[in-house]
Amino acid sequence: MTAASNAVSSLPNPIAASPAIAAHVDAIVAELKSAQSALTGARPADPSRKAAFDAALARTAEVRGRGPLMPYLGTGLGNGPLVELLDGSVKWDMLNGIGVHMFGHGDPRMVAASLRASLADLCMQGNLTSNQDSVAFAGFLVDEAKRSSRLAHCFVSNSGCMVNEAALKVCMQKTNGAPRILAFQDCFMGRSITMSQIGDTAAYRQGIPLSTLVDYMPFYDPSMGARSIEMAVWHLKQYIHRYPGQHACFVMELVQGEGGFNVAPREFFVALMETCKAAGIPVWDDEVQSFGRTESMFCFERLDLGQYIDVVTIGKMSQACACLFAADMNPKPGLLSGTFTASTSAFQVGLEALRTMRDGGYYGPQGKNAKLHAAFREHANALVAKRPAWFTPVKDAFGRESTQYVGGTGGMCRMTPFGGDKDRILKTMNAAFEEGVMAFYCGHGPYHLRMLPPVGVMQPEQWGPVFEILERAMGRVAEK
Numbered sequence: 001m002t003a004a005s006n007a008v009s010s011l012p013n014p015i016a017a018s019p020a021i022a023a024h025v026d027a028i029v030a031e032l033k034s035a036q037s038a039l040t041g042a043r044p045a046d047p048s049r050k051a052a053f054d055a056a057l058a059r060t061a062e063v064r065g066r067g068p069l070m071p072y073l074g075t076g077l078g079n080g081p082l083v084e085l086l087d088g089s090v091k092w093d094m095l096n097g098i099g100v101h102m103f104g105h106g107d108p109r110m111v112a113a114s115l116r117a118s119l120a121d122l123c124m125q126g127n128l129t130s131n132q133d134s135v136a137f138a139g140f141l142v143d144e145a146k147r148s149s150r151l152a153h154c155f156v157s158n159s160g161c162m163v164n165e166a167a168l169k170v171c172m173q174k175t176n177g178a179p180r181i182l183a184f185q186d187c188f189m190g191r192s193i194t195m196s197q198i199g200d201t202a203a204y205r206q207g208i209p210l211s212t213l214v215d216y217m218p219f220y221d222p223s224m225g226a227r228s229i230e231m232a233v234w235h236l237k238q239y240i241h242r243y244p245g246q247h248a249c250f251v252m253e254l255v256q257g258e259g260g261f262n263v264a265p266r267e268f269f270v271a272l273m274e275t276c277k278a279a280g281i282p283v284w285d286d287e288v289q290s291f292g293r294t295e296s297m298f299c300f301e302r303l304d305l306g307q308y309i310d311v312v313t314i315g316k317m318s319q320a321c322a323c324l325f326a327a328d329m330n331p332k333p334g335l336l337s338g339t340f341t342a343s344t345s346a347f348q349v350g351l352e353a354l355r356t357m358r359d360g361g362y363y364g365p366q367g368k369n370a371k372l373h374a375a376f377r378e379h380a381n382a383l384v385a386k387r388p389a390w391f392t393p394v395k396d397a398f399g400r401e402s403t404q405y406v407g408g409t410g411g412m413c414r415m416t417p418f419g420g421d422k423d424r425i426l427k428t429m430n431a432a433f434e435e436g437v438m439a440f441y442c443g444h445g446p447y448h449l450r451m452l453p454p455v456g457v458m459q460p461e462q463w464g465p466v467f468e469i470l471e472r473a474m475g476r477v478a479e480k
């Protein structure tokens with residue numbers, strides 16, 4: 001397996017150039033593939049491992065101070081969408097660390113990139129000590145973003161939350177310390193003290209003294225259509241009128257993640273972004289969850305919104321996280337730095353994933369992301385038709401009923417059984433885990449079953465076995 005060059009100059013790259021290293025990497029990956037070939041579908045836990053597995057989970061809970069949300073401890077062996085757990089079970093992983101593992105488990109290309117990275121002189125790179133792969137990573141993102149936006153520069157850090165902190169600082173400095181932030185209801189932005197305050201979940205900021213001024217905006221409501229756009233613009237103008245010159249930014253997820261995989265049409269964002277522009281408020285697009293998963297690499301590209309975006313943050317599938325900003329947002333020295341940017345393997349695996357997605361036919365209306373989503377909808381709609389009793393109308397915040405049981409876009413897939421009731425969605429998630437599918441939840445009422453499949457490797461026909469298991473899991477919850 002030859003390495004794609006991470007060179008940003010014609011100067012030598014000794015690891016990538018060595019035929020002996022390439023041959024050894026190939027031999028290791030071949031060995032791995034033979035172990036992976038045993039994982040071909042979901043498998044129940046091995047009863048003989050139960051006691052040891054339970055002890056390992058208890059130790060996990062003891063060390064962390066609480067038990068994990070789901071009893072996941074991997075052996076380290078996986079095969080694309082399939083992963084083996086320490087209890088001997090094999091699961092279809094439709095969650096992937098909430099969207100991190102775009103190529104699932106043990107993808108040979110990613111493993112090879114990681115092996116090469118392990119031979120570099122540094123495990124962690126930083127703002128003072130960068131190898132050329134760090135520049136290649138940031139440069140890749142800038143070049144992709146530049147095609148349809150004014151974004152010109154990139155700051156790298158190792159969590160979505162940290163690049164969000166960077167984005168907020170950039171916006172605040174640009175607006176001379178404007179103290180207020182506009183954000184959508186139900187948004188999620190990470191767990192720092194500031195991001196927990198902007199994120200619209202009360203439980204995530206329990207006990208934290210509130211020091212951040214946030215003005216919440218309604219997200220698009222499909223049942224109201226154009227009225228929803230009118231109402232949101234009215235809301236925004238009210239805030240601007242009430243607090244003139246006080247807003248550092250409007251932060252928007254173009255597809256809401258934790259908030260419920262909610263989507264909105266271009267006109268909704270254009271109306272809000274134009275209002276921001278007229279008032280001199282920077283627009284910050286938080287794509288930490290959606291990046292790479294929609295029908296374009298950056299979600300703003302598909303919606304043709306690049307001209308309005310001043311700052312964008314990305315993370316998860318890219319392995320290292322990034323804050324990109326336009327030239328006129330470039331902050332003064334000293335505002336952005338940190339000991340670590342990311343690990344060498346995060347840069348090399350991230351670049352491998354990004355290049356494979358860009359060059360492998362994943363984007364566009366006929367791309368692999370769109371096709372995987374279409375196959376998801378086909379299976380999901382068939383299940384709704386087959387089991388109508390499980391799909392009861394979902395009530396929105398105004399008490400209006402909806403029969404939209406299937407939603408999302410690209411590699412962000414959601415289903416809403418049992419009227420979107422939180423307790424039954426969580427029970428479905430747990431039953432699915434036991435039966436062999438890992439999924440999660442999203443939304444703040446209604447709640448949805450959330451899936452972030454490994455788009456890079458999952459084949460549309462693999463929804464077949466996944467939905468067989470989901471049907472069994474929902475059946476168990478429906479019976480109770």
Ligand SMILES: Cc1ncc(COP(=O)(O)O)c(C=O)c1O
Nearest residue numbers: 159160161188189190257288289
């Ligand atoms: C939209 C969005 N922003 C920011 C974050 C925070 O990223 P991290 O958990 O890497 O800090 C997340 C994480 O789920 C997210 O979904």
